[in-house]
Amino acid sequence: MKNILIIGGTSGIGKALTEKLSATHKLYVTSRNLLTSNNPSVTYLKYDVASGDFPAAALPAHLDGVVYCPGTINLRPFKGIKPETFEQDLQVNFIGLVKTLQQVLPLLQAAPNASVVAFSTVAVKMGMPFHTSVAGAKGAIEGFARAFAAEFAPKIRMNVIAPSLTDTPLADKFLNSDVKREKSAERHPLKKVGTPEEIASAAAYLLSEDSSWISGQIFHIDGGMSSLLTSV
Template sequence: MEGKNIIIIGASSGIGYALAQQLQAQGATLFTAGRTQPAGIQSTHMVWDVTQTPAADAFTQLPDMLHGLVYCPGSITLKPFHRLTPDDYRRDFEINVIGAASAIHAAYAAIKKSKSASIVLFSTVAAKLGMGMHSSVSVAKSAVEGLAKSLAAELAPFNVRVNAVAPSLTDTPLADFLLADDAKREAANKRHPLNRYGTPQDIAGMAAYLLTDQASWITGQVIGVDGGMGSLK
């Protein structure tokens, strides 16, 4: 990753932080955006709250050329359908979809200029499998998949690749309530064919690969990194 300029939105914790650590070790020049500067990461940081400010107003320190953009912010709104409100759907859509579109729009010129860039978005296994209590986040993440595929088609003539990674349950701060005690962690392990839930490093590893030249013939894909949950019984 030497010589590559990469922006990670949401690099202060979870998958984004694990990715920033991996890319820093590989020599990438990092730019980060989010509410908090990621600790221990050498980056040009731009303060941005996805729900408050257009990315174009916040991304004032981007380089002229970007080789990669990764949008990590997400949400886990798990409620029975009858308890979900229109505001729940709006919030999930705003964080997952509008935020991603805003970030890509703000970086669009720098990404196209590289003529070899990679954009990585995040979906969820729940967009593929019907999972109760997930309707709001499933709607939002399904839209992320649509965004990835549409942009992949539109940007292919510029040799810009766009893919989405679809994890299952991963041990991040966002999922703390789902892994709050030993019983919940053991139940989460048993739901996966590989008998464990994911780590941030599992998911970050795939995102990092999609940013490399080794993945230069991969675009328009939704790649499950889910311990087999999305495909195996």
């Protein structure tokens, strides 16, 4: 049974991953509000990546995996985005990841082989209007992940999943009607919106020994958006 730390594991993709792994792993799941669990395999910890102190004392002697789920979706024209918004997006998406990994690095190094999974967005590769803030913050994650994976190979692997719009609470304002959902689905070659469970399955794979020869990669799980052109 592996020890897995899931940052932001009580909503969306993080929640789906917690549910997927709880039967086979010991999970330490953080959220901004302290929760309780009836599952002995799941320990909830209070942690706000923007301002809170990391609960390192509550973690085990080693971690086999870390998944960083917090994110933002601020889609606005560039001229209307204040610098503070860029800073906030960078803080939640990237700086929080850096701070977390610095705190748990000794625990990852204490494991025989460890895996780190973070999340980007299809907009980093595609170049989409109104995505300057989130794409900038998520782009930092992709560059960081490759450098981190190189520095700590072969002891620690790190990979990134870059989804398109996924049906999570964070994306609710973009999918909160049948019309919006249908338009979003039509933008993708596979004509559907992604689910948290689909993205969680990919994260579970990257945490497992089945992916032991994979590191420094960006996985585009986006309904074909970043690579397929189905009409000309």
